[in-house]
Amino acid sequence: MPRLRELGVTPGRLPTGPLNAITDVPGVKVGHVTLIDGQGTLHPGSGPVRTGCTAILPHDGNLFRDKVNAAVHTINGFGKAAGFEQIRERGSIETPILLTNTLNVGQVADALTAYMLRDNPDIGLSAGTVCPTVGECNDGFLSDLRGRHVHQPHVWAAIENAQGGAVAEGNVGAGTGTGCYQFKGGIGTASRRIFDGRFTVGALAQTNMGRREELMVLGAPIGQHFLESHMPETPPGSIMMVLATDAPLTSRQLTRLAVRAGFGLARTGTVSHDGSGDFVIAFTTTLRRPHSPDDMVRQELLFTERGEDINVFFTAVVEAVEEAILNALCMAETMTGRDGNTLHSIPIDKLAELLAYYKRR
Amino acid sequence: MPRLRELGVTPGRLPTGPLNAITDVPGVKVGHVTLIDGQGTLHPGSGPVRTGCTAILPHDGNLFRDKVNAAVHTINGFGKAAGFEQIRERGSIETPILLTNTLNVGQVADALTAYMLRDNPDIGLSAGTVCPTVGECNDGFLSDLRGRHVHQPHVWAAIENAQGGAVAEGNVGAGTGTGCYQFKGGIGTASRRIFDGRFTVGALAQTNMGRREELMVLGAPIGQHFLESHMPETPPGSIMMVLATDAPLTSRQLTRLAVRAGFGLARTGTVSHDGSGDFVIAFTTTLRRPHSPDDMVRQELLFTERGEDINVFFTAVVEAVEEAILNALCMAETMTGRDGNTLHSIPIDKLAELLAYYKRR
């Protein structure tokens, strides 16, 4: 399957990073664990399994010792995301960010806690507690959601296998069993370079939202051309959006970026349905907060929000989120899961034709 | 100038109300006072004047005695809107909603307070205080913003002239001097009927936001075709969006609708710029709060948020807001203001051609 740009389109006006991925932000790593097992009739607790988890690491040091400035934004709060209260209060993230399926958040949060405990023997003792950050989508149309099949070894493997470089998209990790406008979706990513490459903004999406008829691709009403083919009766879906940048933004400034992720989402057509947990997590890799600072105050390089500068970030976020979602859509292959339920890949050739018809390529 | 639909397009999937205006919500009235005076060089305090105010009345009774359930939502808070803290706390609005220019909010809030005092002799005495609700955009590119030319008689006239029926759009009231993607904009409105006409959702926008290159009309990248013609150097702009419905929604449910106004806005292309005060005010006409209830509890008809029901409201909001903005854009005529500054009307013929080119009509 191709990424969106391979269809000959150029979304947005800003240049991408070299990989057009969240890993274009220096130091950011992504790891997936993909769980595909069994087929046929659902036996809750046993399978079939079409799920997984995805880990995003803001840097490859010890995140608990060297936390990153961060923010969260809730567009529609019908979801089970973990860690948001502390991120709001402290303006920082201190663990890898894990994405998984809806009913697995408890187990994944526990596994992530255990991972942090392993590497930080003073957590729970002299170093206080640790706050796992977890997001989710509901992959129960294809997978045995009730089985909660993502266990500690999967979480640890996703973290430990995380790497920079190109990011696998589509039916991988937390996107293994998820949809996108009633097509198959999954993981997608994109990036933008701004200020002549001085800073990078990256986005990664775990898609599961939207009704077919709503789908817009670069503004074209694509969904309306696919109303009759392969239309599954999927349950309400969600989306997790993760933003990364190497600009030294405060949590307030990161919150402003996170709000703009909703604009990128809106451009793909959804109205953020009632049952859709639409969340954004944003972090910077360069404004860090040591767990134990040496001094009460210290010098930091800060972004000044001068004039139009932050608008460039806003545009980068909107473009990267829109493209990350569409990359998830394009890169996902048709998948059949429990009870023969199938989420079809969007027909790429027809999509390309329609984009030409609508003068988008 | 035509409304958007007169170009032969059909935005969205839901039917409009009879007027395709916020006044399709029974009882809602709109009044404008338009101030156009002088031309040529700016003499701060004297003119030229291209401003005004717009009053939206949720019902034609005494709003202080019979408050309406309401909510506000701030997308980007770079603005001077008045009354939001109390609306959040109490979940209700108790005055007409006034829109005006940025530096005039103080005067208009005072005039609105005076209006409420006139009709309610017990305010400030036995009946407590009153909270004026005011929104604004910056029309200083055309108008003598520093002159703050909207005075008490204008505010009172806008309220007293408010009426149901068709709503004047474009260069009227609070939209007299405002823009829209660096074209002339102003006031626009639209509506949707849902559940076979059982309920109506209406939107009214005071537009002033966006950069030309961002403009999307029904998904088509229209702005990029107008990059060289009549491009003014306008200051950062804003948008006020007012939502009305006759469904009995709580303030929490109205907040959910207000969030979706941002999705309608996003579809027109803006990324919600740093200097853009992007605010939403939402109210229902049917779930009211008497100033002095007879009893501690009372029976009320409530919307149950069953299944997909609220998604229909969400779609109605997104569609109505998008169309209201585009109506403001289409209905506004070219206007020249202070120092010869001109905001040009979008060339309607070329817009129509482009919409055809992009297969949107």
Next chain:
Amino acid sequence: MPRLRELGVTPGRLPTGPLNAITDVPGVKVGHVTLIDGQGTLHPGSGPVRTGCTAILPHDGNLFRDKVNAAVHTINGFGKAAGFEQIRERGSIETPILLTNTLNVGQVADALTAYMLRDNPDIGLSAGTVCPTVGECNDGFLSDLRGRHVHQPHVWAAIENAQGGAVAEGNVGAGTGTGCYQFKGGIGTASRRIFDGRFTVGALAQTNMGRREELMVLGAPIGQHFLESHMPETPPGSIMMVLATDAPLTSRQLTRLAVRAGFGLARTGTVSHDGSGDFVIAFTTTLRRPHSPDDMVRQELLFTERGEDINVFFTAVVEAVEEAILNALCMAETMTGRDGNTLHSIPIDKLAELLAYYKRR
């Protein structure tokens, strides 16, 4: 150990319910599972164990089918509470509320999810997902926090053993290993009857917050008299406060009550320390939300917020929260945990003397 009132004091001005407990709100049930095992040197993962969990059930029906209106409020967000995003969005709670220790939130959320799955075979299928509600305090001064000893059978037992009637306080359930102003604390509860018994407000606290010198008991600076005795070096603590009422309050109104829990907390002396996760969860038992309503709208009895009526709720909340905290303090017995760490019971006789000295009894 005595409850506060047994010292001969009468906190506040409003009358209590018959049990002076959250279970005075008809239908509310509380269940504890207390885990005490081992002593001596800490062996992380093995013990000693001084922890547990506490379940609060808003009613004894199926909470997923028959959700209760609810709200949350975060005073200081340094905590790992689960479920808050969805409660804010939907204004309702659909599971028992579980309290436990900080690093156990993942496991308890998972166990609570499993409990709901057991009783609702359509969750994860036709009925969508379920959102577990969990709060926590850090009991690591006494207990093997890293061991995360609260497992699924404990959670299920706490729910299934929950009952109306008198509530065990002090070193029980989620309060087994927690402190209170560097004394031993734990679980405390209280209630108020208002409007001549028409409505009840109940509070339950899991205490762990505060520095000794800050402690105020009914306004008297008690803590300053205990600065030299048995002063442990406890880590930063937190507090979970749960409010219940049988008045038909909307989630907005319940949020207003939740804010006042902070006033009750403040009266006990803490300044809400950096590391203190200070959270409030509030629900009503009488304004319910069926999972599948029959109709799009329905008649509901609502509280009108007339005049001073809601102030009576506010006072009830402040009084009940203050007294619940002080009941936790008074009812907790000295406990020695890992590494010989000891949290001492407040010396009750001296406390009584001091309350007399300060003319509080």
Next chain:
Amino acid sequence: MPRLRELGVTPGRLPTGPLNAITDVPGVKVGHVTLIDGQGTLHPGSGPVRTGCTAILPHDGNLFRDKVNAAVHTINGFGKAAGFEQIRERGSIETPILLTNTLNVGQVADALTAYMLRDNPDIGLSAGTVCPTVGECNDGFLSDLRGRHVHQPHVWAAIENAQGGAVAEGNVGAGTGTGCYQFKGGIGTASRRIFDGRFTVGALAQTNMGRREELMVLGAPIGQHFLESHMPETPPGSIMMVLATDAPLTSRQLTRLAVRAGFGLARTGTVSHDGSGDFVIAFTTTLRRPHSPDDMVRQELLFTERGEDINVFFTAVVEAVEEAILNALCMAETMTGRDGNTLHSIPIDKLAELLAYYKRR
């Protein structure tokens, strides 16, 4: 009238600044304009007048050019405060902070806008807009509230007369006609020095809140001793709390301080009544934001929130706010206003006796 400490009490544990006033924060200035005119029967619009305004200047430079980092916090939003949306979004304040009476907010916001326009000829033109910051209490029990007697010259005089040094308290400026637990109240201030004088935290309160029976002074239930004497039927009241510090705190950190102002308020006994607009505005004098920064990034000294450091700020805020409120109470003299309505000064001798009785001195 004496300040609280002159009664021989020592509130809190932290040392005060030299003046025990918000002006102990270097550079902060306060100015009052007090309007007292007429007596006898209320003639709305004419008088009697017992009102005024108070200006707090974060520094004596051009606040528009050199904005200060800031935050707001709403405890109970039943109020008409202006400017909050923009402070939340931008994390800064760009005008003097004005306090006045409830129905005068519009006029005062307009006058403050005009003041900024006078000194900044590019506002409304190349420099964008300006956001006035205004707070209020309802002084209508004594004053002709409907008359809105605070006009532009008063606002400008309050700003221009602002000075460092000792701050007038009690019946001055915005506190001229306001109450405090149904006694006369008004303006009060206090400060704390922390980290051996490295930083200062100052508080200024405009009091008007509380019911007599709730009043606590340093924890003693003072109000209950004054239930029969001079008890007026005052309308619901509010409180504005302004916090200043010279520590380089971000807006997120300032928000955390602002939340703690509520703890200081709670210690004086109120439950934050329905009709009480209880708001906090916090700023730092040392982390500034130039209107036009030279560069996209710049080095700034930041507070690291290391360990317990921020708790010292929290304690300073709680103590300073509590003492500021009590200073307003103690320093206010009995005042008779419209219709012979009288707010009595708290009987200082009896207060002193009661504080001794309750062992607070």
